[in-house]
Amino acid sequence: xxxxxxxxxxxxxxxxxxxxxxxxxxxxxxxxxxxxxxxxxxxxxxxxxxxxxxxxxxxxxxxxxxxxxxxxxxxxxxxxxxxxxxxxxxxxxxxxxxxxxxxxxxxxxxxxxxxxxxxxxxxxxxxxxxxxxxxxxxxxxxxxxxxxxxxxxxxxxxxxxxxxxxxxxxxxxxxxxxxxxxxxxxxxxxxxxxxxxxxxxxxxxxxxxxxxxxxxxxxxxxxxxxxxxxxxxxxxxxxxxxxxxxxxxxxxxxxxxxxxxxxxxxxxxxxxxxxxxxxxxxxxxxxxxxxxxxxxxxxxxxxxxxxxxxxxxxxxxxxxxxxxxxxxxxxxxxxxxxxxxxxxxxxxxxxxxxxxxxxxxxxxxxxxxxxxxxxxxxxxxxxxxxxxxxxxxxxxxxxxxxxxxxxxxxxxxxxxxxxxxxxxxxxxxxxxxxxxxxxxxxxxxxxxxxxxxxxxxxxxxxxxxxxxxxxxxxxxxxxxxxxxxxxxxxxxxxxxxxxxxxxxxxxxxxxxxxxxxxxxxxxxxxxxxxxxxxxxxxxxxxxxxxxxxxxxxxxxxxxxxxxxxxxxxxxxxxxxxxxxxxxxxxxxxxxxxxxxxxxxxxxxxxxxxxxxxxxxxxxxxxxxxxxxxxxxxxxxxxxxxxxx
Numbered sequence: 006x007x008x009x010x011x012x013x014x015x016x017x018x019x020x021x022x023x024x025x026x027x028x029x030x031x032x033x034x035x036x037x038x039x040x041x042x043x044x045x046x047x048x049x050x051x052x053x054x055x056x057x058x059x060x061x062x063x064x065x066x067x068x069x070x071x072x073x074x075x076x077x078x079x080x081x082x083x084x085x086x087x088x089x090x091x092x093x094x095x096x097x098x099x100x101x102x103x104x105x106x107x108x109x110x111x112x113x114x115x116x117x118x119x120x121x122x123x124x125x126x127x128x129x130x131x132x133x134x135x136x137x138x139x140x141x142x143x144x145x146x147x148x149x150x151x152x153x154x155x156x157x158x159x160x161x162x163x164x165x166x167x168x169x170x171x172x173x174x175x176x177x178x179x180x181x182x183x184x185x186x187x188x189x190x191x192x193x194x195x196x197x198x199x200x201x202x203x204x205x206x207x208x209x210x211x212x213x214x215x216x217x218x219x220x221x222x223x224x225x226x227x228x229x230x231x232x233x234x235x236x237x238x239x240x241x242x243x244x245x246x247x248x249x250x251x252x253x254x255x256x257x258x259x260x261x262x263x264x265x266x267x268x269x270x271x272x273x274x275x276x277x278x279x280x281x282x283x284x285x286x287x288x289x290x291x292x293x294x295x296x297x298x299x300x301x302x303x304x305x306x307x308x309x310x311x312x313x314x315x316x317x318x319x320x321x322x323x324x325x326x327x328x329x330x331x332x333x334x335x336x337x338x339x340x341x342x343x344x345x346x347x348x349x350x351x352x353x354x355x356x357x358x359x360x361x362x363x364x365x366x367x368x369x370x371x372x373x374x375x376x377x378x379x380x381x382x383x384x385x386x387x388x389x390x391x392x393x394x395x396x397x398x399x400x401x402x403x404x405x406x407x408x409x410x411x412x413x414x415x416x417x418x419x420x421x422x423x424x425x426x427x428x429x430x431x432x433x434x435x436x437x438x439x440x441x442x443x444x445x446x447x448x449x450x451x452x453x454x455x456x457x458x459x460x461x462x463x464x465x466x467x468x469x470x471x472x473x474x475x476x477x478x479x480x481x482x483x484x485x486x487x488x489x490x491x492x493x494x495x496x497x498x499x500x501x502x503x504x505x506x507x508x509x510x511x512x513x514x515x516x517x518x519x520x521x522x523x524x525x526x527x528x529x530x531x532x533x534x535x536x537x538x539x540x541x542x543x544x545x546x547x548x549x550x551x552x553x554x555x556x557x558x559x560x561x562x563x564x565x566x567x568x569x570x571x572x573x574x575x576x577x578x579x580x581x582x583x584x585x586x587x588x589x590x591x592x593x594x595x596x597x598x599x600x601x602x603x604x605x606x607x608x609x610x611x612x613x614x615x616x617x618x619x620x621x622x623x624x625x626x627x628x629x630x631x632x633x634x635x636x637x638x639x640x641x642x643x644x645x646x647x648x649x
Contacts, residue, residue, distance in 0.1 A: 049065070092114065092142050097291070127178065137192035246275055253309055274562065280349060301319075450469065480494050481494075527569070578623055631649065632646075
């Protein structure tokens with residue numbers, strides 16, 4: 006242990022300006038910090054931070070601090086314990102109260118972990134993902150512990166030597182699958198963040214050279230061109246983003262030639278999640294994801310990238326996590342940054358198959374998520390052609406979430422299935438079939454989506470092919486900003502069949518007399534309501550309603566449904582081929598009346614027009630296209646072609 010390390014830790018403490026932090030913490034954050042810290046002094050653990058990957062809100066007290074303890078009948082509890090993501094509560098409580106019993110308990114946790122692990126070997130307490138996270142959390146404690154003389158030179162040397170052993174352990178345990186996994190990027194971000202503060206010749210250190218090159222490779226592989234993380238789970242997308250931002254923060258002052266592709270990829274991750282935010286600044290439960298507020302994430306991204314739009318979504322001041330990591334100096338720059346309301350309303354993830362659109366940036370906005378990408382990792386769900394809806398800022402149709410990772414829990418497999426998404430299933434046979442907590446026995450083939458936006462009207466079309474038996478499901482959806490969602494599902498499968506189309510409602514709303522919350526629901530086929538389980542947070546099951554539309558068919562069929570603002574009316578519309586009326590096997594058409602002076606007529610074709618006249622009419626307007634909207638206002642009609 007050298008003077009170099011001690012000097013760096015004191016400099017970090019000076020940069021963070023711990024003595025000023027209390028004045029910048031909100032009253033709510035102060036109360037939370039002290040409450041959690043007091044529990045931790047009694048060895049009472051709850052894991053309920055927004056980005057705790059496996060939340061457990063049930064408090065458990067450990068009479069004996071054994072880091073291989075499992076609680077809640079879930080090995081994930083042990084993993085959360087060993088991440089030590091609770092240490093910042095003790096440090097910040099010490100800052101607030103000027104009471105070193107808090108910081109001493111943080112030291113106790115660290116020293117006890119070291120005592121229980123004289124040799125770093127693989128066991129539940131040393132899983133590599135958790136080791137990377139634990140190392141970052143211990144590292145972020147050290148500037149305060151050393152500057153406040155909570156630890157002396159000998160204790161610091163003990164801690165640093167153990168951390169060095171853990172850092173090398175990560176390299177020795179590295180697997181090829183980590184190249185594409187959040188596990189890998191979190192570990193390498195931790196290594197490159199820490200080593201420059203321990204080793205003056207870090208750029209010649211083989212461990213740093215390997216981790217730095219590997220981190221750049223991982224971010225290039227894991228981040229798609231549209232900014233989405235390939236694993237198809239927003240929760241883990243954000244975990245990678247959070248650690249990428251930590252690496253940017255800690256590495257940038259040391260390494261002036263920081264790789265541009267890495268900075269670009271971290272920014273792309275931030276921009277992608279920014280454009281996916283719901284009107285309440287939360288994320289939808291896409292893949293293995295909880296419904297979480299992302300303002301803390303965008304606060305850190307705004308501070309690091311000096312981005313005015315990110316700040317518009319961020320907090321007015323730093324939350325406790327941002328303040329603890331970035332410090333008061335960064336906060337002072339953040340407070341001077343002018344916020345700017347964003348202008349982009351769409352996220353078109355053509356690489357990932359993730360699409361989002363909103364009609365404005367108020368908390369009263371209408372919002373839609375449409376997904377049709379590849380499976381991704383084991384965190385991916387059977388969510389092809391799923392869509393979620395927010396109306397006037399409130400969730401209406403949802404993805405059912407994840408609940409648990411327990412292999413023995415039947416809801417784990419169910420919540421990954423097509424039945425837990427807004428999907429169509431024929432003869433109770435699912436194209437995509439999860440087999441266990443992380444695997445699949447079969448998965449369909451999603452085709453490239455077609456997306457178009459014109460004048461506040463949005464068109465989404467996707468297809469997924471099934472096998473055994475061979476089948477195809479195409480979903481076409483038109484979204485109109487004022488609050489209209491039109492969905493047409495086309496099913497192709499030889500023989501006679503029965504299908505069920507499911508629409509999962511948010512627990513806050515229910516179906517009654519043709520209405521879901523502030524939306525009306527229209528379907529042409531028979532339907533009923535079922536009750537099921539969803540989970541907006543890990544370990545928290547909720548009851549909710551499911552609209553089930555049923556239909557029997559032979560070889561092929563088309564279904565039409567719509568969710569639309571309760572103040573609008575729906576009316577039938579005829580489509581003509583020249584002067585001959587076209588039946589619904591060819592096209593669906595409905596008119597949505599917004600007021601006496603304004604309406605939208607939606608026409609979606611179910612097949613090619615290969616017989617008869619090719620000139621088509623709706624509402625007296627001629628066209629030739631597969632999806633159109635006719636907007637009528639004050640007697641003037643405008644044709645909007647969405648799919649030709």
